[in-house]
Amino acid sequence: xxFTPPGRLKTAEAFxxxxxxxxxxLDCPLVPAGADGPLAQPIDxxxxxxxxxxxxxxxxxxxxxxxGLPTDHTLRRxxxxxxxxxxxxxxxxxxxxxxxxxxxxxxxxxxxxxDTAGGLHAxxxxxxxxxxxxxxxxxxxxxxxxxxxSGRFARPDGSAAPLIxxxxxxxxxxxxxxxxxxxxxxxxLEAIGANFVRSxxxxxxxxxxxxxxxxxxxxxxxxxxxCHERPGPYGGTFENRTxxxxxxxxxxxxxxxxxSIGVRVSIADTVPFVPGPxxxxxxxxxxxxxxxxxxxxxVDASNPLEQDMSEPIRFLELLRxxxxxxxxxxxxxxxxxxxLQRPAAYPPSDGYMPPEDxxxxxxxxxxxxxxxxxAVPELAYVGSGYSYLQEYLPHVAEAEVGGGHADFVGLxxxxxxxxxxxxDVLAGRSLDRKLICRTFSDCTTAPRNGMISGxxxxxxxxxxxxQAVELRTIKKRLRSENTT
Numbered sequence: 001x002x003f004t005p006p007g008r009l010k011t012a013e014a015f016x017x018x019x020x021x022x023x024x025x026l027d028c029p030l031v032p033a034g035a036d037g038p039l040a041q042p043i044d045x046x047x048x049x050x051x052x053x054x055x056x057x058x059x060x061x062x063x064x065x066x067x068g069l070p071t072d073h074t075l076r077r078x079x080x081x082x083x084x085x086x087x088x089x090x091x092x093x094x095x096x097x098x099x100x101x102x103x104x105x106x107x108x109x110x111x112x113x114x115d116t117a118g119g120l121h122a123x124x125x126x127x128x129x130x131x132x133x134x135x136x137x138x139x140x141x142x143x144x145x146x147x148x149x150s151g152r153f154a155r156p157d158g159s160a161a162p163l164i165x166x167x168x169x170x171x172x173x174x175x176x177x178x179x180x181x182x183x184x185x186x187x188x189l190e191a192i193g194a195n196f197v198r199s200x201x202x203x204x205x206x207x208x209x210x211x212x213x214x215x216x217x218x219x220x221x222x223x224x225x226x227c228h229e230r231p232g233p234y235g236g237t238f239e240n241r242t243x244x245x246x247x248x249x250x251x252x253x254x255x256x257x258x259x260s261i262g263v264r265v266s267i268a269d270t271v272p273f274v275p276g277p278x279x280x281x282x283x284x285x286x287x288x289x290x291x292x293x294x295x296x297x298x299v300d301a302s303n304p305l306e307q308d309m310s311e312p313i314r315f316l317e318l319l320r321x322x323x324x325x326x327x328x329x330x331x332x333x334x335x336x337x338x339x340l341q342r343p344a345a346y347p348p349s350d351g352y353m354p355p356e357d358x359x360x361x362x363x364x365x366x367x368x369x370x371x372x373x374x375a376v377p378e379l380a381y382v383g384s385g386y387s388y389l390q391e392y393l394p395h396v397a398e399a400e401v402g403g404g405h406a407d408f409v410g411l412x413x414x415x416x417x418x419x420x421x422x423x424d425v426l427a428g429r430s431l432d433r434k435l436i437c438r439t440f441s442d443c444t445t446a447p448r449n450g451m452i453s454g455x456x457x458x459x460x461x462x463x464x465x466x467q468a469v470e471l472r473t474i475k476k477r478l479r480s481e482n483t484t
Contacts, residue, residue: 003357005345007390007438015392023363028395034428038402039394039409042087042140045325045380046260048209051087051140053401054422055328055382057412058091058146058212058264060103063452068099068109069119073452075126076461077416082130084415085423088408089127090262090328090382091146091212095120095203097195100163101149101220102156104447110199120145120206134423144262145203146212147196151220153335158450165189165223166230168295170286174272174336186232189244192220197251200259210260210326213248217341218333221245222266225297225315238311241297242318249322262326263319264382267368268298268307272336275352282339282352309371316376328382328410329369334444340364342413343388344439349478350448351441358388358439366396370405382408387437394425413437417455434458446471 009015012030019026034040039053063073070078074093081092096102096109110116128138152162152171160175164183171177184192200211215221224244227235234243252261271293276283284305286293293304300306319327332341339347339354343361347353365385373381383406386393397409414421418435425431435458442456446467454462456471 001345003354003359005390005438006359006388006392007433007436009392012392012395015395019359019396022357022359023367026363026366026396026399028392028399030395032394032398032425032428035426037398039398040426043380043407045142046210048142049140050142051137052085052422052426053397053408054084054086054426055088055090055408055410056081056084056086056092056415057328057384057410058094058214059412059416059453060094060107060447061453062104062106062447063454064106064108066105067114068096068107068111068116069114070108070123073454074108075122077454078123079126079130080419081415082127082132082136083134084411084419084421085131085134085136085426086411086415087141088382089141089143090264090410091144091214092127093123094146094148094214095199097147097149097192097199100156100161101151101154101192103148103150103153103219104155105158106452110195110202117202117206120203120208124207134420142209144210144212144260145208146214146264147199147203148214149192149196149220151218151223153218163188163220165220166227166235166295168223168226170272170290170295171336174274174285183230186234189224189234190247193244193248193251196248197255200252201255204256204259208259210262211252212262212264212328213245213252214264215245216264216266216330218266218335222297222333226269226295226299228294238314242315246318246322249324260326261324262328263324264328264330265315266297266331266333266341267312267315267329267372268309269296269332270299270307270337270340271296271304273339273352273355276355280353282337282355285336307368309375313372313375316372316379320376320378325378325380326382327372327379328384329365329372330384331365331368338444342444343385344441345388346440348441348444348448349474361385362388362396366400366405369400373405373407380407382406382410384410384412386411387414388439390436390438391431391433393421394431397425413439413443413455416443416453417458442471445475449474
């Protein structure tokens with residue numbers, strides 16, 4: 001490595017100096033304030049009081065049944081979400097609105113032939129049980145379900161079965177997509193939209209407080225935002241590219257007007273990255289033939305390594321005008337630019353070595369939320385990218401929330417390894433260094449190779465599984481291949 005992961009910096013002073021050297025406009029307290037600090041403060045959203053500023057990001061566990069129901073593995077994850085003490089559960093699970101929209105063969109989804117309602121009820125109950133078990137009240141807890149369709153990255157039976165919104169030459173080259181794969185028809189998009197509404201109705205009947213209409217990470221509704229070249233009513237203009245999203249929101253509001261709506265959105269994008277010739281460091285996977293770049297959202301068409309925030313801010317204004325108040329900001333995709341979407345010291349098996357200090361990826365996330373908050377302050381923002389900060393996550397989180405730059409700190413990977421981190425931070429306790437996520441990316445490498453997702457290095461529950469041995473074998477083989 002030619003960068004130093006935060007966990008190897010021995011003092012908060014050393015971390016703060018490193019952060020300032022990369023981003024002089026950022027700073028953080030040397031000692032977080034705990035129970036008296038900004039992360040412990042409640043906030044009112046949609047007429048509800050949410051008890052603190054920690055949010056649990058939605059996840060794909062790869063651990064449900066093939067007909068879309070939770071298993072004991074899924075229930076354990078949700079129980080631990082509750083044990084975290086976080087008061088905003090952003091979706092908890094990536095729930096596919098139909099079978100062919102799943103990202104894996106064990107993803108939960110809307111299945112009329114199964115007791116999907118019973119499965120979702122069991123998940124919510126497990127979360128509430130975990131919350132109560134650590135002495136937390138449910139009165140200021142806000143629980144959502146993320147609704148998704150994987151689109152281009154659909155793998156409902158384990159192998160790729162892409163359902164694309166438009167032709168995307170750089171991604172088609174990266175994934176060797178057959179030219180025979182046609183974009184979804186307008187009618188197919190509208191049928192998918194109807195299933196978003198049906199899924200929202202189901203979530204409301206089970207007792208969820210809100211649903212997330214997912215528009216991120218290269219999945220279908222995110223890809224729709226970049227359909228500049230798609231003909232017809234769902235492509236071209238900004239109005240057309242947001243039409244399906246607006247229809248879904250309108251449908252949910254009509255079907256269940258008392259259900260709140262949130263949106264997790266990749267507020268900007270960049271080009272796909274590929275392993276380069278120098279130590280497999282990531283390099284942009286685009287050619288001059290791809291310019292002007294008309295395949296993304298929030299991308300500068302003339303220089304697609306840079307962002308153009310004019311349309312993303314317009315999208316946030318649309319959310320505001322639609323009465324949506326909760327927005328979860330993320331960036332890019334874990335499939336084609338993971339070093340930015342999910343900054344990590346160690347890449348997943350299908351990734352590449354970081355082309356830059358991953359701390360710069362965290363800075364990108366922080367800066368994007370700052371831009372959004374300044375432009376459309378009426379919304380309540382969840383920030384992403386914090387797990388890579390390791391020991392110093394509480395310090396930066398407190399600075400961003402306390403400075404009014406973000407409203408919530410979203411945690412994903414860190415909750416898998418260390419679900420009690422929010423409670424420890426809020427109580428002013430020292431973090432348990434043995435549980436801190438070190439971004440080994442096993443929680444991504446495992447599902448990329450057909451296994452369930454979990455923290456194999458730090459959570460003994462996964463570390464004793466047979467898959468842990470298989471995972472170590474896969475990583476050893478990859479290290480050997482990448483050094484020869």
